[in-house]
Amino acid sequence: MLLHSLLFLVVLVSMDHFEPASSTEPGKEETTQTSCPEGTNCHVLDKLRNRSKYVARSCKEIKERYNEQEDGLYFLTTANGLVYQTFCDMTTDGGGWTLVASVHENNMYGKCSVGDRWSSQQGNNADVPDGEGNWSNRNTFGSAESATSDDFKNPGYYDILAEDMSVWHVPNDFALETWKKAAILRYHTDSHFLPLYGGNLLQLFKQYPVRYNVGTCVNRGPAFAIVYDKGNSETVRNLYGPNPRAEFVPGFITFRPINNERAAMAICSGAKPVSGCNTEHYCIGGGGYFPENSGQCGDFPGFDWDRIDRVRGWSASKEVTEAAVLLFYR
Amino acid sequence: MLLHSLLFLVVLVSMDHFEPASSTEPGKEETTQTSCPEGTNCHVLDKLRNRSKYVARSCKEIKERYNEQEDGLYFLTTANGLVYQTFCDMTTDGGGWTLVASVHENNMYGKCSVGDRWSSQQGNNADVPDGEGNWSNRNTFGSAESATSDDFKNPGYYDILAEDMSVWHVPNDFALETWKKAAILRYHTDSHFLPLYGGNLLQLFKQYPVRYNVGTCVNRGPAFAIVYDKGNSETVRNLYGPNPRAEFVPGFITFRPINNERAAMAICSGAKPVSGCNTEHYCIGGGGYFPENSGQCGDFPGFDWDRIDRVRGWSASKEVTEAAVLLFYR
Amino acid sequence: MLLHSLLFLVVLVSMDHFEPASSTEPGKEETTQTSCPEGTNCHVLDKLRNRSKYVARSCKEIKERYNEQEDGLYFLTTANGLVYQTFCDMTTDGGGWTLVASVHENNMYGKCSVGDRWSSQQGNNADVPDGEGNWSNRNTFGSAESATSDDFKNPGYYDILAEDMSVWHVPNDFALETWKKAAILRYHTDSHFLPLYGGNLLQLFKQYPVRYNVGTCVNRGPAFAIVYDKGNSETVRNLYGPNPRAEFVPGFITFRPINNERAAMAICSGAKPVSGCNTEHYCIGGGGYFPENSGQCGDFPGFDWDRIDRVRGWSASKEVTEAAVLLFYR
Structure with a gap:
């Protein structure tokens, strides 16, 4: 009888790919859900797949609950139960950063054309002041x-x-495993500012709509000091053109700037506007209408001003124009 | 030896977060798949994640098999094994309603522009009579x-x-947990009409193509009586303009109407056309071409007729124009 | 005490829907994850859902590790842990083929319009020589x-x-379970050519960019002999117009052809260009600019040349124009 019960145990144990509890770190899951047949080399994949058992709404919770310390993809669950995968930065300043969005300019020559999801895909159009509205909806x-x-x-x-945000500028088309090294700029805030604005960008941009004609240059939203993780204020200055450099101070992230023509943008990455109000040359995202010469509407609005043969000195660097802006929460 | 085997059992039990069978309702799953470490507050999420173990093709099957009675997100599986999450209404008229689609007008000024997936994203174009074709394909x-x-x-x-359909008109950008309360109109059919048309909208719209020039106003598809779950016939009347009100009767859902200019629409929500054939002012979806003045092509075709300074009295209300139409099956 | 331990075992066993190991084929998983309540007819779905436990990066690995021999949907995992479902052809020439992409022409009249993801959605535009860039990015x-x-x-x-590729031409809108039978042409390579070009199309097209003005007609990429699984060289010839037939030889798959006007395409399916350089009439995909008369930019570039009233004899058949091109790896 004793032997019989032990036999059963052995069967169960082999079914579940049981490993002694001592081999797993505290707080971590055993690899029981997925299945690598013996003799195969899929154990790294197996480890990644077992992250599907984690139950958490953010990378911060993953880190705290399951003691994960590795950058990479994890499974998250919304309050309503929607499951998705995203990248977690588990190392910068203690880790626990969730990638929630990226802003990618697919066509610098397209003015609010297909792919401009962070401004408008409807052409430069004053009838659509909010553009796609994606800064403040659940799309x-x-x-x-x-x-x-x-x-x-x-x-x-x-x-x-x-509570805080982290931002990475990563050259277009680089693979996930290279992002951290390939980034041309990485920084985060540490002022715990987000709870004051509702806890995330959806709520912040409801208070500060990214909408044409919502106010004038003086009505910009809040700006917060940043801590550099890669690069410094000199790096930020060099991302943008010589003329804009005279209009902002580096070392900040700024929300919902408004330019001279009452066009609204979403984020000035690394910079705080202090004069001039030509924010379209160094701030990203936007509403659906940029009045000036019809040449600015888009995810990276006026980053290419010079290329199309106007006043020299306003265009952003090729580096920042051809890099996606990754937005993290913690 | 006996002690040893018991020790193993204890380890296994704790690994699987075992709870006595008596603590679970009949037909429900034990929460064994995902994992909330002790002392954490993720048990609500854990419950939602465990729905990933359910095996069903519809919310009706979820309700019947697993005795779930709560509105919310569930995991479904197609006949071929594709897994997806959607919202189940588990309470209206006995519950078991699966959300399968929503029709959202992203830009009332865009005439078959980007985002008009339920009509056309190719501009108003007689060469593309079916438009996107999404009413009758598997996209x-x-x-x-x-x-x-x-x-x-x-x-x-x-x-x-x-067998039946339910429709909710929910103001744009409202969060899932507020839909039922926020809806300006909710209704369902109870005539079990869908099996007569192939069991779903894909099959129904294969029989009644949403295509320009497929017939004239008299060739509209079937209409079925509805039961109101929120609102009533007066609510329906007030959704649309005074002129259309004289051309439809409330209390129905109608499929594939055709207007005076031979443009086809997909659904008249809450209404059955009885005269006039100006269905573009109160019916949604469409083929790729609306001949009249090039101002009607779109997911909510002529809902804005007056705004663009033509005959007054045809435009739909702001309420219905800025609400998504959610389509459910049961 | 012994009885107690056995009782625990019975509980555990029933919780996990335990079936004796002897009832499962070697290498296959027990159906322990999902759950079909007794008396329900969801066991086929249950079998499909249990494939979510497989850990593999390709259908070939699924076949080898889990001994699956059935065509259908399986779960795969990328090296970074991203989980997705796709179709596996488990039977053709030994099976193990992974569906990685399909090229579908949604609007033959749209010239690099919305839906032309394999060429450009930005209009025919020399400023965007790479178009969408999807042949060589991770979108x-x-x-x-x-x-x-x-x-x-x-x-x-x-x-x-x-190592190899397989290609199916399947009429638009056909359901997955009918693809193999409905296909108008199916073939594969057996020369193990992919490792020479980096192991997949992403790497191959980095070496041979699908970009306007990257070279001339003589700079086309490599071509490889194919083995027909359905159809033959006569079938290939009949897919395309009489004039192109004089310019290619059937029995090959060719990458990155370039036409007379320096427009780049991605794949000539079934054919190798040998003269004339009018590849836009039988090759698919493309960069963002086709100079000739602005009428060729698109996923199936010049397949409709005659329909728009130009020289007769160049247009592709209706059959191939209205069929999606499914691309598999093994």
């Missing part, structure tokens, strides 16, 4: 592994309640 | 939590074999 | 069950390291 698009090849917005953007 | 787009912020169509649209 | 779109109703590209396109 989602793209995929984590594609975040440098196309726009990305996952449910974390509206579901997670966070 | 899918969007996400359940985004259903009031953008168009949504999931595999249930073509995979589920159903 | 993904669509769904396996929608692969004949819209463009499809999954993570396997860039993640899998393969």
Whole structure:
């Protein structure tokens, strides 16, 4: 009888790919869900797949509950139960950063054309002042592994309640495993500002709509000091053209700037506008209408001003124009 | 030896977060798949994640098999094994309603422009009489939590074999947990009409193509009486303009109307056309071409007729124009 | 005490829907994850859902590790852990073929309009020589069950390291379970050519960019002999117009042809260009600019040349124009 019960145990154990509890770190799951047949080399995949058992709304919760310390893809769940995968930065400043969105300019020559999901895909049009409205709605698009090849917005953007943001500028089309090294600029805030604005960008941009004609240059939204993780204020200055450099101070992230023509943008990455109000040359995202010469509407609005043969000195660098802007919460 | 075997058992039990069978309701799953570490507050999420173990093609099957009675997101599986999440209404008239699609007008000024997935994104064009063709193909787009912020169509649209439909008009950008309360109109059919047309909208619209020039006003598809769950015939009348009100009777859902200019639409929500044939002012979806003045092509075709300074009295209300139309099967 | 331990075992066993190991084929998983309540007819779905436990990067690995021999949907995992579902052809020439993409022409009259993801959605535009760039980036779109109703590209396109390709031409809007029978042409390579070009199309097209003005007609990429699985060289000839037939030889798959006007295409399916350089009439995909008369830019570039009243004899057949091109790796 004793032997019989032990036999049963052995069967169960082999079914579940049981490994002694001592081999797993505290707080971590055993690899019981998926299945690597013996003799195969899929154990790394198996480890990644077992992350599907984690139950958490953010990378911060993953880190705290399951003691994961590795950058990479994890499974998250919204308050309503929607399951999705995204990238977690588990190392910068203690880790726990959730990638919730990326802003990618697919065609610098397209003025609010297809692919401009963070401004408008309806052409430069004053009748559509909010453009796509994606800064303040629950629409989602793209995929984590594609975040440098196309726009990305996952449910974390509206579901997670966070305190701080981190931003990476990663050259277009680089693979996920290279992002951290390939980034031309990385920084985060540490002022715990997000709870004051509702806990995430959805709520913040409801208070500060990214909408044409919502106010004038003086009505810009809040700006917060940043801590550099890669690069510094000199790096930020060099991302943008010589003329804009005279109009902003580096070392900040700024929300909902408004330019001279009453066009609204969403984020000035690394910079705070202090004069001039020509924010379209260094701030990203936007509403659906940019009045000036019809040449600015788009996800990276006036980053290409010079290329189309106007006043020299306003265009952003090729580096920042051809890099996706990855937005993280913690 | 006996102690040893018991020790093993204890380890196994704790690994699987075992709870006594008596603590679970009949027909429900134990929460064994996902994992909430002790002392954390993720048990609500855990319950939602465990729905990923359910095996069903519709919310009706979920309700019957697993005795679930709560509105919310569930996992469904197509006949071919494709897994997706969608919203189930588990309470209206006995519950078991699957959200399969939403029709959302992203730009009332765009005439068959980007985002008009339920008519055409190719401009108003007689060469493309079917437009996107999404009423009668297997293309899918969007996400359940985004259903009031953008168009949504999931595999249930073509995979589920159903008997009745339910329709909710929910103001744009409202969150899933508020839909039922926020809806300005909710109704369902109870005539079990869908099996007569192939069991779902894919099959129905193969029989009644949403295509320009497929027939004249008299060739409209079938209409079925509705039961109101929120609102009434007066509500329906007030959704649309004074002129259309004289041309339809409320209390019905109608499929594939055709207007005076031979443009085809997909659904008249709440209404049956009886005279006049100006269905573009109160019916939604469409083929790729609306001949009249080039101002009607779109997901909500002529809902804005007056705004653009033509005959007054035809435009739909702001309420219905800025609300997504959610389509359910049971 | 012994009885107690056995009792525990029985409980555990029933919780996990335990079946004796002898009832499962070697290498296959027990159906323990999902759950069909007794007396229900969901066991076929249950079998499909249990495939979510497989851990593999390709259909070839699924076949080898889990001994699956049935065509259908399976779950795959990228090297970074991204989980997705796609179709596996488990029977042709030994099976193990992964569907990674489909090229679908949604509007033959749209010239690089919305839906032309394999060329450009920005209009015919020399400023955007790469068009969407999807042949050589990590962007993904669509769904396996929608692969004949819209463009499809999954993570396997860039993640899998393969040796050969298989191609199916399947009439638009056909359901997955009918693809193999409905296909008008199916073939595969057996020369193990992919490792020479980096192991997949992402790497191959980095070496041979699908870009306007990257070279002239003589700079086309490699061509490889094919083995027909359905159809033959006569079938291939009849897919395309009489004039192109004089310019290619059937029995090959060719990558990155370039036409007389320096426009680049991605794939000539079934054919190798040998003279004339009018590849736009029988090759698919493309960069963002086709100089000739502005009438060729698109996923199926010049397949409709005659329809718009120009020289007769160049247009492709209706059959091939209205069929999606499904791309597999092994």
